[in-house]
Amino acid sequence: MTMTNPRAKARTDMRHFLCEIEDGIARVSLDRPERKNPLTFESYAEMRDWFRDLHYADDVKAVVFLPNGGNFSSGGDVHDIIGPLVKMDMKGLLAFTRMTGDLVKAIVNCGKPVIAAVDGVSVGAGAIIAMASDLRIGTPESKTAFLFTRVGLAACDMGACAILPRIIGQGRAADLLYSGRSMSGEEGERWGYFNRLTDADSLEEDAINWAKRLADGPNFGHMITKTMLAQEWSMSIEQAIEAEAQAQAICMQTGDFERAYRAFVAKEKPIFEGN
Numbered sequence: 001m002t003m004t005n006p007r008a009k010a011r012t013d014m015r016h017f018l019c020e021i022e023d024g025i026a027r028v029s030l031d032r033p034e035r036k037n038p039l040t041f042e043s044y045a046e047m048r049d050w051f052r053d054l055h056y057a058d059d060v061k062a063v064v065f066l067p068n069g070g071n072f073s074s075g076g077d078v079h080d081i082i083g084p085l086v087k088m089d090m091k092g093l094l095a096f097t098r099m100t101g102d103l104v105k106a107i108v109n110c111g112k113p114v115i116a117a118v119d120g121v122s123v124g125a126g127a128i129i130a131m132a133s134d135l136r137i138g139t140p141e142s143k144t145a146f147l148f149t150r151v152g153l154a155a156c157d158m159g160a161c162a163i164l165p166r167i168i169g170q171g172r173a174a175d176l177l178y179s180g181r182s183m184s185g186e187e188g189e190r191w192g193y194f195n196r197l198t199d200a201d202s203l204e205e206d207a208i209n210w211a212k213r214l215a216d217g218p219n220f221g222h223m224i225t226k227t228m229l230a231q232e233w234s235m236s237i238e239q240a241i242e243a244e245a246q247a248q249a250i251c252m253q254t255g256d257f258e259r260a261y262r263a264f265v266a267k268e269k270p271i272f273e274g275n
Contacts, residue, residue, distance in 0.1 A: 010057035011050060016043035018068070019050070024061035024215040025208060026054075026112075033069025036121045038077035041084075041096075044103055044125075051106035061215035061222075061274070063112050064207045065133060067119040070200070072142070075124020082151070097157075100125065104159045107132040108230050111223040113214045117207035118142045119200050123182075128158040131167065131193075134226060137207050138185045138194040147180040155180070166233065168193050218256040219274035 010026060012019045018029045028047075030037035054060060065072075076082060085093065107114055107129070116130035118138045123145040130136055130144070138144075146164070148155045155161065155177035165173040168191045176183055188194040198206045214222065224247050232240040251257060256272045263270035 008053070008056050009059045010054055014046055014050065016040065016046045021060060023212070024059065025211045026060045026063045027066055027208070028063060029066040029068040030073050031068060033071065035077070036071040036074035037068050037126070038074045038080070039125050040077050040080045044100055048099065048103040048106050051103065051110045054106075054110040054112055058274070060112055061219050062211040063110070063114045064204075064211045065114060065116045065129060066204055066207070067117060071120035072116070072118045072122035072130065073124075073126025074121050075126045075147070100128075100158050104128060104132045104163075109227075111226060113211070113222055113226060115207050115211055115214075117203050118144065118185075118194070119203055123147050125158065128160060131160065131163055132158075134229075135210070136188075136194045137203065137210065138188055138197050139200045139203055140185045140197060141200055142185040142188065142194075143182045144176075144188055144193065145180060145182040146176050149178065150180040216272065218251075218254070218260075218272045220254050220256060221251050224251055 010019075010021060012021055016031075018027075018031045020027050028050075030039065030043060032038055054063070085096065088096070113135065114133040115135045115137065116133035118130050118136060119142055120139075121143055122130050123143070124147055127144050127146050146155055146157075146160055148157045148160075160177060161173075164177065167173075168176075172191050175181075183191075183193065185194065185197050189197050228240075228244060228247055232243065235243060255275050256270075259272060260270040
């Protein structure tokens, strides 16, 4: 359900994934740890709708997508998704692949910084969710695989061929996408997929602290930054510079810009209010 109140609060009464909000930080995770947190038709759709509505939720400043039970996500459920897919006609299959792609678009366009805290298994659609996030923090035990070719499919799933090369480069992305092999945490950090690694025991705390630092910043400015990071890939340099000029002029009209100036003059730390 799409929110109509432009200043609505984000929902937490989810049926197919875990969600709690505290101090402006939304903690999200899949809730099937006994099976390494696979996705189902229902969790895909519910997360898509939640991230879509998040654009209008002023109570959330940042999102942390967490592992559960030592694993991030094992991707699409073999029995609940892959089994039914082999029996679908083309119309049904296209509806499904468009829905999964809509989840990525919703994450990219939600207007909030999203941090993926990755531990254990992060494969298939689980790897895509981490890939679509703005920032990634992993552990030495994390195993990331875009394993679509392992199940007889193309690796161009949910934006992988567009987004992954932008993060780690074309050649490295081609290696992972063609082979479907697992990328270790150390390799992921070395390639720039993970912004940094931390111990599994401190992963959640480190990710939440990172999110808090973002939430304390100029939230309207973060929204514009996220928007431009997504849109400028399809612009020429001249178009990007002009788009940034317009975006920055808008940000200069916010109260946060004036608050930062006054704090600087007073030699104080600015307190941003997101407007």
